[in-house]
Amino acid sequence: MQFSSFFRFNTLSALLFAAVFSISFTGSTPVLAASEPAAAGEEAEFNPGEVILHHIADAHDWHLFDLTNEDGTLHPVSIPLPIILLTNGNLDVFMSSAFDHGHAEVVKGERTYKLDHGHIVETSGASVLDFSITKNAASMMLSIVILLLIFTAAGRSSTKNKGGAPTGIARFMEPLVLFVRDEIAIPNIGEKHYKRFMPYLLTVFFFIWINNLLGLVPAGANFTGNIAVTLTLAAFTMIITNVSGTKTYWSHIFTPHVPKWLYPIMIPVELIGVISKPFALTIRLFANITAGHIIILSLVSLIFIFKTVLIAPVSVAFVLFMSVLELLVAALQAYVFTLLSALFIGLALEEPHHEHETKHSH
């Protein structure tokens, strides 16, 4: 029942995602067109694909809005963020404002950096490891502050009222925590082992949820719609799953219940299964959140594509509808990620069944 519903979500999002994605590739004008000065007397062609991709991508500064200069050019207003670069063993740290929105180059010792389509490159071609606190990283840190504020308050309140009825913020947070425990952890992992995995499952659930919500705030970052983020979270699930895997779990992979001559096929298939589970987690969260953002941005773009304010009420109505839907998706995807993580952990913890020995085989 719940599986079919989120797969439907997935399909819908993936279709829309693919549709908008193809638009972005057919566009030929360079990225960051908005920050390029428009040619005098000629209005810049609006390219929704580019604008949307720019909005859902990570950035080195936190773009808020654009001001129009006296000469008619656009001047972006952003919050500068720290740039941390590791080039040939040299650590270079400066603020993103030094790039002046991509117009300036930054010289550090013998190294000269410039922004190329949002990427930082070294002009001489040296490889740059970019550990900058990007817009997404900054947004994540904000989410961590919010999470710590909410949940340490709840924790303090719980400690004070140990054994009594919850009060204050704990009264609101406790049902959510219990939801993760009773609806996600215990059914999938089982009463015996679930306690070990509660900190991870709770943290990942609230981390994804709060970041999904922060992504819906105007000018917010598309943190959970970034593949690096979902990949990292899925990697945690994969590590936990495989580290806690029992003998039964590994024997299913390396000595599956099939004739021996099928092993050359079955073992690679089982190993792919080990990878494909976190891969599915990665793509699901990334695609769902990114697709939601793309839909909302596309609906707003309609106003600029049709160049009429008459379409605005329609767009606003649809954006409102989509935003409310995204509120649901924000919680739903946090739930799905946590649920599947718990499910994978539960599968890795399975005890040997007697029926496996006789007839049943995976």
Add this chain to the structure above:
Amino acid sequence: MDLIKPEIGLIFWTGVSFLLLMVLLRKFAWKPILGAVEARDEKINEALNAAEQARKEISNLAAENEKLLAEARNEKDRIIADAKKTREHMISDAKNIADSEAKRMIETARLSIENEKNAALTEVKNLVANLSIEVAEKILRKRFENPSEQQAFVQKHLEDVKLN
């Protein structure tokens, strides 16, 4: 920045921050919250058990009361039965004593009546004998007032003797 190419910087920061967040929340949030929930569950269970215990005790008490009541009822029945028996005993005893006493008195009365009757009869007999003797004397006196007659009579009796 490419949409589907993971950036090493963000992976690094996400990984580090997430681990840090998990450690902090584990210590300051999840443990206290889940601990409080477990403590409450325990408390609720204890309260439920105590309630169950109290319920049992009350039902035990009720059963005991019932038993005591039943005992009391039996005791009462037994006492009443005893009393009834005693009463019957007393009545029958009294009746027996009265019967025998009455018989005895009747017997005494009968005996004294018999004695009186015999005495009276004896007296009547004596009186009748005396009277008869007196009457016979008087009659004889009258009959034998003149000596001739006396002579005749003796004569007659002598004749009879001769005949014999």
